Amino acid sequence: MSETAVVWFRDDLRVHDNETLVEAVRAADEVVPLYVFDEREHAGAGMFDRPKKGARWGRFRREAVLDLRESLRDLGGELLVRHGDPRAVVPAVAETLDADTVHLQTKPATEELADEHAVKSLLAERDVGVERHWTHTLYHVDDLPTPYTDIQDTFTPWRKEVEREAAVRDSLPAPETVPTPDLGEAGDAAVPTLADLGHDPDEATADDRGVLAFEGGETAALERLEDYVWTGDHLRNYKETRNGLLGADYSSKFSAWLAHGCLSPRYVHAEVDRYEDERVSNEDTYWLVFELLWRDFFQFQFLKHGADFFAPNGIRDVRKEWRRDEEAREAFERWAAGETGVPFVDANMRELNATGYMSNRGRQNVASFLADAMGVDWRLGAAYFESRLVDYDVASNWGNWAYQAGVGNDSRDNYFDVLGQAERYDPGAEYVTHWLPELAGLPAEYAHRPWRLSEAEQAEYGVDLGRDYPAPLFDVEARYRNL
Known part of the structure; x- marks a missing residue:
């Protein structure tokens, strides 16, 4: 039979x-x-x-x-x-x-x-x-040295144990044939259009200011891996460049294909191994695998903790007073729209809204600004990312947001000073002015801190704060001095 x-x-x-x-x-x-x-x-x-x-x-x-x-x-x-x-x-x-x-x-x-x-x-x-x-992960759940129910809730000891005691399984080739029976008319059913699915097609159009077009599918995923690792030879510099903000190749940009399952993390790992054998093996090449381990960590943490990741005080039940009143909601909407008056935050949020993507450096900063500087319930930000990201993955998104809000897997409860981060990672303000062209005529120091402009300087540079670009939600420099 x-x-x-x-x-x-x-x-x-x-x-x-x-x-x-x-x-x-x-x-x-x-x-x-x-x-x-x-x-x-x-x-x-x-x-x-x-x-x-x-x-x-x-x-x-x-x-x-x-x-x-x-x-x-x-x-x-x-x-x-x-x-x-x-x-x-x-x-x-x-x-x-x-x-x-x-x-x-x-x-x-x-x-x-x-x-x-x-x-x-x-x-x-x-x-x-x-x-x-x-x-969905690099390491198979059955191969973890410690069962997921008992794994460490801190990344570094978990990573070291896995790297020391577990092995990545071999990547499986595609089957030679898939013996599908004749499905008749059922097999010819059209793939629903975006409108059929309830989306506005105009909102899905590509924005040529984005870092990459992000075409869906396994074919595009394998082409991107080939371009990034082999043709472009970028893997040898991955750790050095991964905090970039503009351009296609400062990081791998594999996240969307990994999230949708168009690209296997085990296949990526195998390609890194081959690259290290054939070209160069260094800290940069390892760092891509290191990032895959972070991705794994949150998948296994979700398996362990489940719905606790969606609680306001997170998996550690850290007692924090999150702002949820009407004023906080209005502030959140300005954050979501990229209208906080803090250029590095606004530029990243406008990139997200226009393209569905944001760099890792940007994600850390805008999350910290919402949760730490604004004190707004971090889950609003995580839910907003869910509705916008082309590379949305539930464990990565909510795990990273909880981590940054100080209620997740890091007990240190650090915050990012977005002003210092902007000046370190965007010293010439090229990224900020790319997404905030209304600030393009300003020197970098003012493009990052436009509230320092005097009225005379506003007139000189043709930027009217409050009209051309919003005044900040609060005294940002004072806020960071007091955090």
Whole structure:
């Protein structure tokens, strides 16, 4: 008797190094790949009634699904595409196909796990088996030296233990063929448009001021890796340049493809190993793996702590008085719009709003400014990032925000002085004036601290504070002196 397996693709939109697909092909005679555009992700509301995902995330995801469909067709398969609630769609598809098993990627985030359990329960009622596969991290959860329930909550000792006692599994090649049966008209279902998904297509258009176009899909992911690591030969300088702010190649920019699962972290690791063997091995090349370890750390921390990451006082229950009143809400809206009157903060927020992306250095600074300098509930910022980022990943986003707010995995509760950071990482104010052209005529010292302009200097440089560029929310320099 032949066996039929459904492969439910989630945040693993690739055919390379995809255990879910490989194991289904190995075990079944017929394999039906399935992707469900989750109506709750695209049109639903998240915390504080913010949109869960933005148009740029939706555009990237749609491109990734289209690319996955082509990759599967190249392997003789097909991708069944649906739009709805996967908790209902996946069991219904399995029943229609008389499937024996559903293979799926499992992830640590609370909503994803809840969906997985709901699907598994309905499939059990239909006597359909479920095979879960861990595919989103560099290290496999089963290979951790200490079970995730007991791992360290501080990164450095966890990292050292993993590097000392665990090994990264080999990256799996794509299957040679994907034996999908004839799906008839169902197999020709069109991929929903952005408008169908509830997004405004105009909000997803590329902004030529951005660092990269961020085209979704495995094909674009592998091209970016090839361009960055091999053609551009940038890996040898990664640590040295990774805090840059302008341009495509100061950092790898792999985050969006990793978040959507178009690129496997194990494949990246294998390419770093090959680069170190064939070209150069130094601290810079290691640092890319170091960043993958940070990404892993938050995935495993979410598996351990779950919904506690969304609590105002975080996983450590640190007692802080977060501002949530109307004045704080108004201040938050100015932060979100890039209208705080602090150029380094505003430039980063305007880049996020225009492109769906922001550098790591920028993310740390705007998060610290909201939580530390403004005292506003950090979760508002995390939810706003969720609605804007093209590279949104629940564990990375909420873990990093909690960390910066002093309620997450770092007990030191440090803050970033955004004024000093701006002068250190953008000394000529090129980044600030790129995104705030109204300040382009100012010397760098004033572009970073425009409130120091006298009325005569405002007239001289043609910048009227309060009209051309907002006055700051508060005395920023005094605030940092008192933090």
